Structures are given as structure tokens and as C-alpha cells.
Amino acid sequence: MPDEVLDCRGQRCPLPVIAAARRMPQVPIGTVVRVLADDPAAAVDIPAWCRMRGQEFLTAITGPEGPAYDIRRTH
């Protein structure tokens, strides 16, 4: 389960990625943040951001709140 949820529904890319990039440095290392984002580009861009930034992309799921992406802060 995520430690916190970042609701980016209704935002167009790159805004969900920007929101994640703003939030991640503020949470303790090890924290799992779930990004809710219904822009289809998020499915590509959130994992790509994690790879470029060396953060851990855990999973993409589609729950009752729509598409969601779990990221763990690793450094």
C-alpha cells in the first residue's frame, strides 16, 4: 500500500510528472507515493521519469480511482 497519494487526475502531461518530481524530494527515503493520473502519457512518462532519476517504479494499476502509478523514493 502507498504511504501517500498524489491526485493528478485531469492534468495533462507533463503536469503529473512535474507533480511527482516536486513531491518526491519532500518525502522520507523509502516512502511509496501513488500518483493518480488519467492522462494516457503518464503510463509511459512516470516509469521513464523514475528511470531517468534513479527512483523505483513499483507498479501501474487501475483501481476505482482510475490509472495509478506507485513510486518509491530510493535516494
Next chain:
Amino acid sequence: MSASPVYLDAATAAPAHPVARQALLAALDDGWADPGKLYTQARRARQLLDAAREATAQTLGVRADEVSFTSSGTTAAHGAVLGALAGRRRTGSTLVHSAIEHSAVLHAAERHVAAGGTAIPVPVDRLGRLDLDAWSAAVRAPGVALAALISASHEVGTVQPVAEAAAACADAGVPLYVDAAQSVGRVPLPAGWSVLTASAHKWGGPPGVGVLAVRKGTRWESPWPADEREGGRTPGSVNLPAVVAAAASLRAAAADAAAEEARLAPLVDRIRSRVAAEVPDVEVVGDPVLRLPHLVTFSCLYVDGETLLHALDRRGFAVSSGSSCTSSTLRPSHVLEAMGVLSHGNVRVSLHRETTEAHVERFLAELPGIVAGLRAEAGVVGL
């Protein structure tokens, strides 16, 4: 105030080759008659059409009766896919295709699926290169009627392993269709295909001319209502002046291709390395080595693709983008998606015979400032 224009979108449409212009004007005077009729003017038109077909066949390394002209690369791709599937429908109804085909091929595949057929996409790796093991397994499965592989990606430039893919198809007895729109007139063509298509405005010919080549012995059945023109493969009158211009410019482009490759490939390499070094947080995508000589693609983190295109346009640079905000569907490019690379802030730069080193240098000099300016405006510096 807009700066002097630098056109860097040859992968969409290359500026007309001077030979195309000359041939087009001459053929407007001389080739307006219907080549199918039995009078003097028609015979002249027929001669021009035959000569255009002969020249195109020579450049492609095929026989003249294997070449048909179509009204675009898109129509050629539709005919290639649907005609080859129709010709083999007694063998099966599965189309195997790479995940990075042009939308023309994917839309034909959708039509096939809507009619009850099956389409199997084969993945690519992070560099945009076909997964050959998955491809070989897919074409060996029972009921495969056709396999489709783009010669080189129109979005990221990665050259595909067509020879190896063709060998797997030959083993399985499956015909291979190659969409060679980005390769014809620029790089040597791969061997082993049964059907191939191309598009004249990619090599400096006029828009609205495609080429469909079907090798002898390939079972191909027209998906269109009957029409005997163009070997029964494309209905309607061809745009003869444009076809003549396409064939003449193809010959000219092919003659210069090796020299142009030697001139443009280092400029592409320069763009790849300088963009990576001088623009922070950028992902340069596509295979660094096995790539087209004229096309390079990168994505800028936190930047909106459409905003970036407009900012570049204001400085005189014409480029393309695979970002979702620049597409009518609001979906990111299926090619970038299949590769798993950053899709926003995406820019495709493609060079042509009028591109100079000075153009590339101006682009490289201005790009870092343009991206930095957009990031500052969006408040994303330092993220």
C-alpha cells in the same frame, strides 16, 4: 519577429528536389492525357508512365511490372496490408506486425481485425529495435497470413533487422511486407521482402505519390473495387505529372544517397551528442548506431511538446513531435510508448539535401536557451 526559417522535418515531407520541379513542369505540358487511350497524346503519356515505372523499378531492384503507383504512401500501405492478407486468406487470417509500424499500417490492421482477423504486435526494445525472438515465434504460429515490418522507424530512426526478420518469415513460409518510406532514396534497401511501399515526398518528390511493389509469386489480391490500371493494384487515374516527378527525383536522390548519408549522418551524430551534453534532463532516443542518417529524436523532461514546437517555430525551426499534446488523439506516440521512453517534450529533427551545417549549428545554439526559457516559465527548474 521571426528568424529566417530552418526546415527540419524532412521525415514528414522533404523540400522538392530541383529535378522533381523540372520533371513536374515538363510532364504537365506533355503528360496530361490518359495513358490508357489510343491516340497520340495518350501514347506520349503512356511512354512517360512506362519510363517512370521502369526507373522506379530499377532503383528498387525489382521488375517494372511489380511496381504500381498509388496516391500516397498511406494508400500504398493500406493496399500492401489488406491485399496481401486477402491473397492469403485461405492460409490464415493473422497479421504479425512490429509495435512501431506507421499509423497507416496500424489502421489497416484495425480494419482487418474489425473484419474478424487477428493482429499480433511484436515488441521492440528501449532503442526501438524489433524483438527478433518474439518475431520469429509469432510468424511461426499457425494461421499467419502476413508479417509487416517498417524498414526503419519514422519516429526515432532506428533501423530494423529486416534481413533477420525476413529469414524467420522465409522459414515459416510467411510473406514479409516492408514499409520503406523512410529508407527509399536514402539508404540501401534490405532484401527478402515480398511487398514494399514508399512515399515520394519523403525523398524530395511531390506529395500524393506512393509506390507499391509486389514481387512476382506473391499472392496479393486487390482489396479495392476492380480497376485494371496500375496492374490492378491501384484504382483510379494516376497523377501522371506527379508520378513522373517522383520517379525522376527518386533516381536523383538514389544517385546522391551515399554522399548525402556521409554528409548528414555526422550532423545527426552531432545533434545527438550536443543535445545530450547541452540540454539538461533530456533523453536522446533511438539506436545510437543502427539508425537512419537523417533523423534524430529526443525528449525534454518537464516540457510540453506543443509549447516547445511553437517556441521553436517562433525562432524559425520547423520540427515534428510524438508528444500526445501534439496529436489529435491526445495519446502519446505509440512508438515512444512501445520503447518505454519519455514521451512528453518530444522533438524529431530530420535533415535533407538543403540542410547545412550552419542550420544545424544554429539549432544547437538556440535549443538550450529555448528549453531553459520554457522550464523557467513553467517553474520546473531544478526539479
